Amino acid sequence: MRVTLHVNGRAYARDVEDRLLLSDFLRHELGLRGTHVGCEHGVCGACTVLVDGAAVRSCLVLAVQVDGAALRTVEGLAATDGALSPLQSAFREHHGLQCGFCTPGILMSATEALDRGELTDRQAINELLSGHLCRCTGYVGIVEAIAAAVGLPPAEEQAL
Amino acid sequence: MAITISTPTWVGSALPRVEDETLLRGLGWFMDDIDPLPHAGHAAIVRSPFAHARIVSIDASEALAVEGVIGVVTGAEIAAVTAPFPSVLDVPIDYRPAAADVVRFVGEPVAVVVARDRYVAEDAAERIRVEYEPLAVVADPASAADPAAVVLHAGTTSNVVSDRSFCYGDPAAAFRDAALIVRRSFRHPRSSATPVECYGVIAAWNAATGGVDAWANFQGPFTLHGVAAASLGIPAAQLRLRTPLQSGGSYGIKAAVYVYVVLLAAVSRLLGVPVRWTEDRGEHLLASSSATERLTEVAAAFSADGRLLGLELDLLDDVGAYVRAPEPATLYRMHGCLTGAYDVANLAVRSRVVVTNRSPTGLNRGFGGPQLYYPLERTMAIAAGELGLDHLELVRRNLVGAAQMPYHAAAGAIYDSGDYHRCVDELLEVADHDELLAFRAEARATGRLVGLGLAVVVEPSVSNMGYISLAQTAAERARGLPKSGNSEVVAIALHPHGGVTVRFTSTPQGQGHATVAAQIVADALGLQPQDVAVQAEADTGGHPWAVSSGNYSSRFSGVVASAIHQAATLLAGRIRALAAPQLGCAADAVVLAGAAARHPDDPDRSVSLRRLAGGAHWNPVGTGAAGDVNGLALTATYSIPLAEPDGDDRCNTSAAYGFIADLALVEVDRETGVVQVLRYATVHDAGRILNPLIANGQMLGGLAHGLGAALLEEHRHDEDGNLLTATFLDYTPPTATELPPIRHRAIETPSPVTPLGAKGLGEGNTMSAPACLANAVADALGIDDVPLPLTPARVWSLIPREPA
Amino acid sequence: MKPAPLRYVRPQSVAEACAALHAEPEAKVIAGGQSLMPLLNFRLAVPEVLVDLAGIPGLRGIVVAEDSVEVGAMTTQRALERDADALAACPLLALALPHVGHTTTRNRGTVGGSIAHADAAAELPCVLACLDGSVIVAGQGASRQQAAAGLFVTHLTSALAADEVLTAVRFPVLADSWRFAFHEVTQRHGDYAMTMIACAADVVAGRIVEVRIAAGAIADRPLRLTEAEQAVVAGVELGEVRRIAEASIEPSGSPHAPAAYRRALVGALVVRCLEQVLAA
Ligand code: FES
Numbered sequence A: 001m002r003v004t005l006h007v008n009g010r011a012y013a014r015d016v017e018d019r020l021l022l023s024d025f026l027r028h029e030l031g032l033r034g035t036h037v038g039c040e041h042g043v044c045g046a047c048t049v050l051v052d053g054a055a056v057r058s059c060l061v062l063a064v065q066v067d068g069a070a071l072r073t074v075e076g077l078a079a080t081d082g083a084l085s086p087l088q089s090a091f092r093e094h095h096g097l098q099c100g101f102c103t104p105g106i107l108m109s110a111t112e113a114l115d116r117g118e119l120t121d122r123q124a125i126n127e128l129l130s131g132h133l134c135r136c137t138g139y140v141g142i143v144e145a146i147a148a149a150v151g152l153p154p155a156e157e158q159a160l
Numbered sequence B: 001m002a003i004t005i006s007t008p009t010w011v012g013s014a015l016p017r018v019e020d021e022t023l024l025r026g027l028g029w030f031m032d033d034i035d036p037l038p039h040a041g042h043a044a045i046v047r048s049p050f051a052h053a054r055i056v057s058i059d060a061s062e063a064l065a066v067e068g069v070i071g072v073v074t075g076a077e078i079a080a081v082t083a084p085f086p087s088v089l090d091v092p093i094d095y096r097p098a099a100a101d102v103v104r105f106v107g108e109p110v111a112v113v114v115a116r117d118r119y120v121a122e123d124a125a126e127r128i129r130v131e132y133e134p135l136a137v138v139a140d141p142a143s144a145a146d147p148a149a150v151v152l153h154a155g156t157t158s159n160v161v162s163d164r165s166f167c168y169g170d171p172a173a174a175f176r177d178a179a180l181i182v183r184r185s186f187r188h189p190r191s192s193a194t195p196v197e198c199y200g201v202i203a204a205w206n207a208a209t210g211g212v213d214a215w216a217n218f219q220g221p222f223t224l225h226g227v228a229a230a231s232l233g234i235p236a237a238q239l240r241l242r243t244p245l246q247s248g249g250s251y252g253i254k255a256a257v258y259v260y261v262v263l264l265a266a267v268s269r270l271l272g273v274p275v276r277w278t279e280d281r282g283e284h285l286l287a288s289s290s291a292t293e294r295l296t297e298v299a300a301a302f303s304a305d306g307r308l309l310g311l312e313l314d315l316l317d318d319v320g321a322y323v324r325a326p327e328p329a330t331l332y333r334m335h336g337c338l339t340g341a342y343d344v345a346n347l348a349v350r351s352r353v354v355v356t357n358r359s360p361t362g363l364n365r366g367f368g369g370p371q372l373y374y375p376l377e378r379t380m381a382i383a384a385g386e387l388g389l390d391h392l393e394l395v396r397r398n399l400v401g402a403a404q405m406p407y408h409a410a411a412g413a414i415y416d417s418g419d420y421h422r423c424v425d426e427l428l429e430v431a432d433h434d435e436l437l438a439f440r441a442e443a444r445a446t447g448r449l450v451g452l453g454l455a456v457v458v459e460p461s462v463s464n465m466g467y468i469s470l471a472q473t474a475a476e477r478a479r480g481l482p483k484s485g486n487s488e489v490v491a492i493a494l495h496p497h498g499g500v501t502v503r504f505t506s507t508p509q510g511q512g513h514a515t516v517a518a519q520i521v522a523d524a525l526g527l528q529p530q531d532v533a534v535q536a537e538a539d540t541g542g543h544p545w546a547v548s549s550g551n552y553s554s555r556f557s558g559v560v561a562s563a564i565h566q567a568a569t570l571l572a573g574r575i576r577a578l579a580a581p582q583l584g585c586a587a588d589a590v591v592l593a594g595a596a597a598r599h600p601d602d603p604d605r606s607v608s609l610r611r612l613a614g615g616a617h618w619n620p621v622g623t624g625a626a627g628d629v630n631g632l633a634l635t636a637t638y639s640i641p642l643a644e645p646d647g648d649d650r651c652n653t654s655a656a657y658g659f660i661a662d663l664a665l666v667e668v669d670r671e672t673g674v675v676q677v678l679r680y681a682t683v684h685d686a687g688r689i690l691n692p693l694i695a696n697g698q699m700l701g702g703l704a705h706g707l708g709a710a711l712l713e714e715h716r717h718d719e720d721g722n723l724l725t726a727t728f729l730d731y732t733p734p735t736a737t738e739l740p741p742i743r744h745r746a747i748e749t750p751s752p753v754t755p756l757g758a759k760g761l762g763e764g765n766t767m768s769a770p771a772c773l774a775n776a777v778a779d780a781l782g783i784d785d786v787p788l789p790l791t792p793a794r795v796w797s798l799i800p801r802e803p804a
Numbered sequence C: 001m002k003p004a005p006l007r008y009v010r011p012q013s014v015a016e017a018c019a020a021l022h023a024e025p026e027a028k029v030i031a032g033g034q035s036l037m038p039l040l041n042f043r044l045a046v047p048e049v050l051v052d053l054a055g056i057p058g059l060r061g062i063v064v065a066e067d068s069v070e071v072g073a074m075t076t077q078r079a080l081e082r083d084a085d086a087l088a089a090c091p092l093l094a095l096a097l098p099h100v101g102h103t104t105t106r107n108r109g110t111v112g113g114s115i116a117h118a119d120a121a122a123e124l125p126c127v128l129a130c131l132d133g134s135v136i137v138a139g140q141g142a143s144r145q146q147a148a149a150g151l152f153v154t155h156l157t158s159a160l161a162a163d164e165v166l167t168a169v170r171f172p173v174l175a176d177s178w179r180f181a182f183h184e185v186t187q188r189h190g191d192y193a194m195t196m197i198a199c200a201a202d203v204v205a206g207r208i209v210e211v212r213i214a215a216g217a218i219a220d221r222p223l224r225l226t227e228a229e230q231a232v233v234a235g236v237e238l239g240e241v242r243r244i245a246e247a248s249i250e251p252s253g254s255p256h257a258p259a260a261y262r263r264a265l266v267g268a269l270v271v272r273c274l275e276q277v278l279a280a
């Protein structure tokens, strides 16, 4: 089937097998390798992209299902002049990534939530992150990076 | 413009990582992203559904008929072009990358399909008909070790394939004199660090040379490159193995990808095409690698006043169906420091390796540490109860003292530095111990199940390449080459236009090696870190390496950083020598700062490194560099001095030893068994910290692995050897919501054995957290027997209940 | 881990969808796909045709009426979660939806898909069973209403015929005096529950005069704990209600959650829910 769509503002059209996963389509048909694949059963979140503004797992979507949609991937996060987005910069400052394999998916989920103003406290950040596995960081740097991007104050020691 | 001559100290600063921009933009080149050999066929692997069975027949005809299939290769065909993987154990175990006639674990490869793409390869793989004749299964270490059990490998008489006993000091006397002897049994379950990126391999056989070009997200070469070459039956120099620029985490697990390098190279040879394979998560959980399951019997002898007099450890490690190198290293990585943080001279150890019908084990963060400290630290807590002492007090009475450093541990480890008592004191402060005690008392008064747990661990780093030969007797060792030390080879070059490239083989998988290397080189040469380009990936044909090269045993900050430092210092010396005549001062006096060589007393007299390098490269004759121009590009090896095991089996198994003390407060929900960690505090001393930002990240990452293993993660098998945790819905690593609030502090006691004073630090909390939380839950429930992991259902079943 | 070959169709009307399902016995409906896609990737489901409802106009949307919140089948769980009016009218949804997977799966997962998938451990079927809700089903003939009781046949099997399509879900709106609670125990946040309890209670003057208690993840479908419900209304004290609830079920076990544990969770969570509605 023919799939016509926009990714990061660019138009693409490809003929694909009906069964092709969106994750494979992005990576292997369009060469957008920043979308990573870690489980292909919807748990790790590494493959998360924005489809019409909503963060979804691209391993749980067929490419043919997004015909006509507008997608955004990690490659589209930086400003047109190349500057990292404030969220991306915060990840660097707060050591929110190590191997960086989980990072694109987390950036995409957080980008949607940030845009919608849904991340009002660390609890909300944690809940957002419950859909993502990171095996490197222990999440502390990720939570702090997102908190900084939201404008939350640095974490305080918690009372019992 | 004023010139500051003082060199900025990059080492020790929390420099954000040079790796990050690439990753944040999605521009990394991970294994599945690269395509060095266009038109490579895509492999799918047919795996055994049985834990133990004879392969009666394989019929691939239907698969071969699928459009797009390039070929099918069976285990028997692979066996014909490979040799068994070599092992340190002298037992007849024929381990190949695929099973030829008998499968011994669920998930063992039996055939490989190669097709136009992975989708088609999977279509065909489903159509391969394999007929099996099931055999009796031994799916756990205890039943496998039973003399009556079915023996897995023809030619062996027992599934216990290695059985060594060690004795240090006089443990018999210690137990004779003891006022209290505590004996307990423990089971450390299998778990796995499950990197988010799975394995990947690309391999091409060159029919002309008989060589192999391979790419894999491996973490060596290490000793395993040679193991792979031996199985392929080719000279090691003919196996050119490269790692991609980025790797999506490993924590040890990806060391075992070498088996698939051999598999794919053999398939490429048999089918005559380059082949690629990206492991999927199902395959990864089923058959990649995991920590060993270990059964431990501990006996600990105490004096009446709580001095630990002697220790007996009986260790049985389940390595799975085959002894896959570097196993049985899990048993020996901690050998020198089996007495942990305690001052005890009398130690008896029995170390046994048992094969079972489960997937082979291997490196996994903490390697051998969690298996040791869970029994040891539980035993100390139990002993405290029996002695009527506070656990903290018992620990304090037995900790190695600062004045004893360097401390010679019973089995041979030489603890290089540290002040364990001070760490414990600081832990109490960081954790706010008084607040925790008060909280526990108050909560208990209202019937809540609240407990405190403590664990102290010694964290070894930079493994002695000789430790694995402890699996052999001294006599067996004497017949082979002695093994010792740990080395790294570093190439460094000052470019004709200035700027430096430094290259080594630490194959980082997220640990920020490039950043720290840039910091070290920048300091040595008076540069900015961004002036230093770093290549840390492996290319066994492109850059010299050592048999120890790779990413394991937290060796970067101990040995690789030392090697970088040495190479940069050598280069600095050559630059100074070149600059001295131009500056008119002695070479030793030349100051390297601000990307220039400077006169020590006259800031205006300087020559930029760019100019210096340009002169030496372009005008070697005129600048007097003729004899030494190559001196601006040098390769140097650094080895950390670590002796081979001695005739009494004493071995300093690692170069440096850090220390970690953890304290946790937990509450168990009486009705659901859910363990909530209310506070987790940790203090570590890992010597000098090279980059606090990265060190923190490593510490927190290691802790998350420990907490996950303590609370959530276990590879479970049924009695037929089927894996019950074969998806990420059943094998459950923690997410952000499962991790507790953490307090931590780093103390820096520089190591005297490494030039920069640094030790490894990424594994200690993986070792300590399961022990600490088990102690806390035991305290909360008032029971001794606390199995891991502490899942809600299991903890619920442990809660003491009034008889109905 | 890639789907087997399949043919994808995207009908433009419900009738077209039903016809496609009727024509091809090995066809399967895909709505949001968040439960189906993993099964396809594992090749545990191998439909020859995948009938996507996404192209059908009119299947998305939420109508908050006097007596029910009617949710179009293709409405995402996230859209429902963001609809303040719907949540105010049906507060049990507000309590249960955050437990459904994760934000990224709720962004695509649909309300109708979750109900039709009939997973015994899913939250929305349990909520529907608790509220005595219903679904609207279209088939070859006229569309029909199917009550929650009888809808969930067994794990992953609903009472829908192979050529029927679920078009809307009706969550009843209860009187203001009703209070709600939802509790579940999972290994990790967002995982399939080991046990869940949904509870709706009509509380008058501090007394429960009517109650509905549904339990998920303990049998092949959501169960109403009718004996416990009756006991509550009869004024039996909570400890006894717990025993009645535990005795009334025969939970299935799994490696993570053996049967005895699930039984105890049912008791504990029933009490938690009842305490919560009484305290509200
Ligand atoms: S790859 Fe899609 S969620 Fe893991």
Ligand code: FES
Residues within 6 Å of the ligand: A096, A097, A098, A099, A100, A101, A102, A103, A133, A134, A135, A136, A137, B196, B248, B249, B510
């Ligand atoms: S940074 Fe490696 S998995 Fe998250």
